[in-house]
Amino acid sequence: MTDRLPVPIGSRGEGPAMTAAKSETAVQDAATGARERTGAVSPDRRAPSRGGTRPAARRAVPRLPGAGTVIASLVLAVVAVAAVWPELLALRAPDQVDPVHALQGPDGAHPFGTDQLGRDVFSRVVHGARLTITLGLGSVVVAVVAGTLLGLLAVAGGRVLDEVVMRVTDVLMAFPGLLLALLVVAVLGPGTTNAMIAIGAASAPGFARLVRGQALVVRESGYVQAAVVLGLPRFSVFLRHVVPNSLPPVLVFATVHTGSAIIAGSSLSFLGLGPQAPAPEWGAMLSEGRDYVDLSWGLGVFPGLAVTATVVAINVVGTRLRRRFEGRTTHGEH
Amino acid sequence: MTTASPVRWLARRLLLAVLVVFGSATAAFLAMELTPGDPVRTLLGTTPQTAEATERIRHDLGFDRPLLVRYGLFLGRLVTGDLGTSYQLQEPVRSLVTGQLWSTVTLALAAFTLALAGALVLAVLTAGGRRLPRRIAGFFDLLTISAPAFWIGVLLLTVFSFRLRLFPAAGGTGLSGLVLPAVTLALSMVGTLSQVLREAMERSLEEPFALSAKARGTGLLGLRLRHALRHGLIPLVTLSGWTLGALLSGAVVIETVFSRPGLGRVLATAITSRDLPVVTGVVVVSAAAFALITVAVDALYRIIDPRLREVGT
Secondary structure (H helix, E strand, O other), rough: OHHHHHOOOOOOOOOOOHHHHHHHHOOOOOOOHHHHHHHHOOOOOOOOOOOOOHHHHHHHOOOOHHHHHHHHHHHHHHHHHHHOHHHHOOOOOOOOHHHHOOOOOOOOOOOOOOOOOEEHHHHHHHHHHHHHHHHHHHHHHHHHHHHHHHHHHHOHHHHHHHHHHHHHHHHHHOHHHHHHHHHHHHHHHOOOOOOOOOOOOHHHHHHHHHHEEEEEEOOOOOHHHHHHHHHHHHHEEEHHHHHHHOOHHHHHHHHHHHHHHHHHHHHHOOOOOOOOOOOOOOHHHHHHHHHHHHOOHHHHHHHHHHHHHHHHHHHHHHHHHHHHHHHHHHHHOO | OOOHHHHHHHHHHHHHHHHHHHHHHHHHHHHHHHOOOOOOHHHHHOOOOOOOHHHHHHHOOOOOOHHHHHHHHHHHHHHHOOOOOOOOOEEHHHHHHHHHHHHHHHHHHHHHHHHHHHHHHHHHOOOOOOHHHHHHHHHHHHHHHHHHHHHHHHHHHHHHHHHHOOOOOOOOHHHHHHHHHHHHHHHHHHHHHHHHHHHHHHHHOOOOOOOOHHOOOOOHHHHHHHHHHHHHHHHHHHHHHHHHHHHHHHHHHHHHHHHOOOOHHHHHHHHHHHHHHHHHHHHHHHHHHHHHHHHHHHHHHHOOOHHHHOOOO
């Protein structure tokens, strides 16, 4: 039982598992985030304790993808097509107004119905994919880049800088991520780019700690020590060995994090702080449609269904990727 | 540091809590400073003023002082409980916050109770059990985790307010107005809670003590209730930080969906209208509440699990 001693919240977990867990407090959560945190309960940092350390979970990763993964991949493929080439799927332009046919329920001509201006909800949902995905992925990119730079800076910059970075992230991670994002939006003002920066900034501390923890582990590993002993300059060892080997877990965590980033992005849009009208962002569409759902129920159902399906798909695929990755690194680490 | 004294431990945790509040206050101050635009102009609104009058007001409000002095003054006011004055409503932020606090606390408590009850039922019924119910519960978890809270809210509104007309569509303050927002907030959290609970319970069901209880003839339900549940509760306590955050950020979205008064809605409108003193006030107050509750939970933790006292965290 001793290997299941929980680590209290607020105690500083420097290990990668703990960091991953804490930053998940950031925004709303991804399915796998929950598992991430149970993993964090284990202080046994030698094993990559994120996720299923128990044998049953290991066994549950089959070589061939299951039906769930296949369906999830298909959903993601459709969303990707909609994001890249919406004209292929949409029936008309997203802003084509038709007041005569306003607020109609779903029928043959308008599979998802029409909104208060007679715009086709289906076409708007299709066109919205690009906005929502850009917002979500963009904020993940911001978080990964900022977090990685910060984490590497902490490792490379000496003890004082490390201490400063760690204490700042301590404070930043001690309160809810959406609140942080809202504060950033309050400063920058609403808009797509600003919402992206805000969500990215709010989740960057988690990534910074993950990178830092990982880089510290890599720095102590045999091949890095060997490179140092061979007399290679410290800086080039850092750049050529430590940095590339610290990044894979970050990319995996980024995949898992994407779902919650998309939810956070559309939540900000729903509050009117993301892409502005008449942009067909899914969250913004729901916020507009909220007042008309008694007249056209499609307005309240389909944009949300689009977000949910996308996030479910990302979570399913992300979990699978993460488990496969963990399976591979079990022997790699230490 | 093998056996940390509880007093010393508490002192350390409180210090960290103070640091967090101080940090959030500093972030709030920086946010106000970094915001483009002249706060005096914003305060005056569109009423035309002479240049001298504007300057006088600027001087009266202390906006012409150096940055560090203003920072000091800001912290000083904060210590005395003065959170500043709203740009838009010309009302002290403090009374704005205290006036709305109760509504949000009620919502959060109701939602948390519902979510916890739901997670307990789901996990106790399915942990370590048959494949089908576990998969169904797992899918439910995944679905509620992946659905944005505002969508759950809009769906419930569509069905229960507009179709069935069971609950008010907006602004209900009594019990009937609490039901839909609380259920929405609970649904947005129940998936994570039940997932964590179930996994912890299943882990403890694989432990030798569970096997020995089984060998003594304890049924599966009894095993879950009497043995696994206790172990499952510990990770739930670990999750309390996430839970608080989810309640708070959930309140922002859900109070907006249901046009329900509360702290979250105050925050959302303040951000849209760029009413920085209100934003920073709410952020500082919630950071303080957050930090205090976290300390309380950590203390609770050490009571629940005596093994922790030995570790000396």
